Amino acid sequence: MTAPTPLVERLKIGALNVHAIQAGGQKLDGGAMFGVVPKPLWQKRIPADERNRIQLGMRCLLIEHPSGPILVDTGAGNKEDAKFKDIYGIENEGGNRLTMLEDGLAQIGVRPSDVVLVINTHLHFDHAGGNTTLDPELEDDRRRHVRPSYPNATYVVQKGELEFARKANERTRASYLPHNFEPIASANRWRLLEGDGEVLPGISVRVTPGHVPWLQTVVVRDRGETAAFMSDLIPLTAHLPLPWIMGYDLEPLRTLESKRAFVDEATRGGWKLVFEHDPAVAAGRLVREGKDTVLQDVIAAPRAAVLSP
Secondary structure, eight states, rough: OOOOOOOOEEEEEEEEEEEEEEEEEEEHHHHHHHHHSSSHHHHHTTOOOOTTTTEEEEEEEEETTEEEEEEEEESSOOOOOHHHHHTOBHHHHHHTBBBHEEEEEHHOOOGGGGOOEOSSSSOOOHGGGGGEEEEEOOOOOTBBOEEEEEEEEEEEEEEEHHHHHHHHTTTTTTTOOOOGGGHHTTTTTTEEEEESSEEETTTEEEESSSSSOOHHHHHHHHEEEEEOOOTTTTOOOGSSSTTTTTTOOHHHHHHHHHHHHHHHHHHTTEEEEOOOOSSSSEEEEEEEEEEEEEEEEEEEOOOTTOOOO
């Protein structure tokens, strides 16, 4: 029997076990990922394929908390068709009709029914697609039955983000798919936040606007150690320079100020940073070297089979 592909890297934050799970891969246009940064600069850090797409990861976080397993973001899920997956280069299929996220949870020993809280950084399909799932027992050619993927969990997001997703326009509607968040509302499972604050002891969120107006970064603290799950504030290690900002960001100048404040605090505090979309680096720490900020104590990502070598 072939051993399962390793999908998980364990991070120790104080006494908390925190797991970075490679929930699949996707490929997006390199120019869109780097905005006004010229291609000759960004392609030195991450090469493009023949369609000008760069390889991304889709990393989620599982926190073993005294309250129970806490999941941060849910990947792309299993509801999209082959055309959608080709456009966005999504490869996240696991074994036995599961997703790679579910395979990663299984490697930790966590079942979907064990998860007590799901925190969405925002509701784009590659971050919240796994909130809901097709029920294979009820799916047939005539209907698609979608239900919450984590039946015993409360789902957490900024109230402003849910409202923003529901008012999607021509620029944003391709990223906000109602079947990723409305079934959660129908099941009365949302806990809506209004700004920064503690979600559970040791787990807090802060609004870091720019990519979308209500993007939230998740911060985990225990016994003097801190980790931050940055979502699309700093999706790749290549986005660490302040002006390297995605073309996807709706308010890039707000991203710049969010990054400036975040990088300063994370560097001064010695935080461990977890990158959601970097295909090769799961986490690291920022340190000052003269006028520069560099990443040290790098934790390499598991080499999931769908990711390019």
